[in-house]
Amino acid sequence: MTFKDLRDYIEFMKRKGKLIEIDDEVSVDLEIAEITRRATYAHLPPLLFKKIRNYENWKIISNIFYSIESLYEIFGTNRLESISEKFLSSLSDIPITIIDKIKSLREILGLGKIMPKSKSPSFKEEKELDLTKIPAIKTWPKDAGRFLTFSITITKDPDTGIHNLSVYRIQILNQKEALVHWQAFKRGSMTAKKYLEKGITKMPVAIVTGVDPTIVFTAASPVPHGLDKYMFAGILRGEGVDVTELDNQLLVPSHSEVVLAGYVDLNDTRLEGPFGDHMGYYTPPDYYPVFKLEKAYIREDPIFHVTSVGKPPLEDAWIGKGVERIFLPFAKMIVPELVDMNLPEYGLFTGIGIFSIKKYYPGQAKRVMMSLWGMGQLSLLKIIIIVDDNVNVHDINQVLYSIAANVDPKRDIWVIENVLTDSLDPSVPFPPLGSKLGIDATRKLKEEMGKDWPEEVSSDEKVVEKAQQILSKIIKRGQLS
Template identity: 85%
Template sequence: MLKYSNHMAFKDLREYIEFMKKKGKLIEVDDEVSVDLEIAEITRKATYAHLPPLLFKRVKNYENWKIVSNIFYSIESLYEIFGTNKLESISEGFLSNLSNMPITFFDKIKSLREILGLGKVMPKAKSPSFKEEKNLDLTKIPAIKTWPKDAGRYLTFSITITKDPETDVHNLSVYRVQILNEKEAIIHWQAFKRGALTAKKYLEKGISKIPIAVVTGVDPAIAFTAASPVPHGIDKYMFAGILRGEGIDVAELDNQLLVPSHSEVVLTGYVDLNDMRLEGPFGDHMGYYTPADYYPVFKLERVYIREDPIFHVTSVGKPPLEDAWIGKAVERIFLPFAKMLVPELIDMNLPEYGLFTGIGIFSIKKYYPGQAKRVMMALWGTGQLSLLKIIIVVDQDIDVHDINQVIYAIAANVDPKRDVWVIENALTDSLDPSVPFPPLGSKLGIDATRKFKEEMGKEWPEEVRSDEVVAKKADQILNKIIKRYQTS
């Protein structure tokens, strides 16, 4: 049976807020603030300053509402949420147990859930903490405006929940949602996102109205999972349970969707694929306004809230903001999955200034010529990594998190004609402002590994190395010099 983290999972957003308050790491803002630009501006400045979460207690024109932001304020925030500073250990434990199971053993059992101990991390039915509120509509929810030229107010960290019509697998994803009026909003799901792919399955069945729920204010581990590139086919509720070490409490709605039982706000209705409207512009994580484009409209049917609700928002813009730290945690947690798909992979770095899908640096154990390009092709065929615009591959002795070491490897090991690879008409991030015809653009691969004879036509030159005896004596003398210098 699998062993999971001993970290106590948070039941809901409120338990997390109380936890941070007891640690002295919650900033309670008593000044009255507006959802129109002010909350977003304060949040961005707080994230840049590495301040902990903010709880806005007086929101102009929205009495009885509180707003929380900056939950993912640094990589430290993810250590607090998951109870470990070695995030890859969460998925390593799961995968090691999975890979050690013999196939013949699988053939003999009736329930994979039982043999893997997944019962503990599967969602569990629990009565909801929220109640229906007939007097609420979309305009009475404290959605925020992030940048001056945004098309309007947006839900910025709400979770859109859909269910695969063929497998019943639930998907939880963070899409920006533009409020139009009391009953309508636009869901910004890009063509390759799980929500849009689920919608296509409904369309193939002749269904154009997709049942969805949009929830706000959940345990941060659930919010993180929703923002993560969990492989297609894996139920995000189960994956969140693996990260938390225990299953999520869920409640079933009238439209047969499961939502977290302790959500602060739940909006239910359907996305009408026959009603496409211009969404945007919106200032996104690239630091530019995304031009307006057509996306489907969400039609609100019911609103549920908790008493004295707490609304979760984020503010995006140039890095490093909250999405950068989510990206760094994704890098660590999903590294074991990437190693399973690319066995020679040693480590990876998705730099916070690389915009998550902009630049990826990967170190490999190199065994044969042409291996770096093979790794690039494998990575470009893997989930969210397929969106990477630039991939740099280095040898295993290069620390991918030390940019200077990476620059050295590029400068010393790369012949541009031989080692730089440009691929045209490939899938890219639709939000990339440099792409003329999204979602198709070009990609760049840089092979910064040392080359085999077959790759460059001659032997790679020998690296300089110190004489060990001389180096040991030099260290002894130098240590004496340093001590004398420090005490003088």
């Protein structure tokens, strides 16, 4: 499925009868966030708010990622793995690593239809538009103010020219200034360090809001370093993203509803927060750099895209499930014994990950843990559970059984201290350094246990057949009370 822009997606959902249009007047101060959260919890389809108090001529869209079904609609398939499987199958068999495969992508696919394409913009410069005139929302009562919650921050690597698109929360300070919450290990922050190394303190940045949901998903995804996110969005869309070059040499989606162009002053950091985040707690104030607005662009009758975060499962949880499915083939290429993975909605995406493997040798589960903790966003996982390939990782009861039956805590629990964690984790005393837990819930080989693993019980096939016949008769006769 390919959408030209956010409006194309909205019309698609309207035709399906899956768009909720709200005509009641609502406030950006807590009301939109509360309505959105409750709608997401109830798996209601996207909400289009048509009357925003104090923001005449604006509309707000929220709850686009309302459940796993929303991803099936956006990508046009209920088997999300097929998207990346198709992409990987197009790569040459000659490169032997993922990096080699990425580098060979241009040669294999040429500069074909997945590459970004220069197009005239749908937006126009608006000299009267400033940050305070944008309907950014306040999500929780004790938030520091109004935030852009589903805007995309666009930067460019000064060495490679690769564009990065990421979703960071943006706290509005005044008409021309805002705070960008990029954590130390995020691409934006890492790119900022490259600018500083070159002695450049004014880093070009564009903040866009209201684009094709596939681009939003890409911005929120852990795309491998070295791969331009515009190109990855092209892979997911099946065709390149229409882009326009701004005066600061950044490419932005041509059909964005709002574009804020300027720079981040790397010498100007101020206290950001508190903010009620996806962990369900307020993030304490901390210092982050200031974005300084130079030019603003807007479409006629703009539609602003927001999300409401809090305790799961909200929109970020369903994006996480999409990432889980789409990136599984990439993970299998790096960890060949990997069978399946589950990033549970209530596991906070970076909190708990469950992985099944085909086990061949002693110590394999811990080796897999180390590999997973070295992979992009998975490096933030606080707890990794490894189970055998016959365990359904999406059935929590099967996973609990594996832990209860297969784990000796002294041997199979692995605690690693002073490693990178999610800095939003409220349990970590000195973020971003914390600890990690690995649980090897696989059946143990003789080398790991010192003796043979006991034989698993199984029924006699003939007895099973007879038992099923008798029980089927009972059910048909309705003898069950």
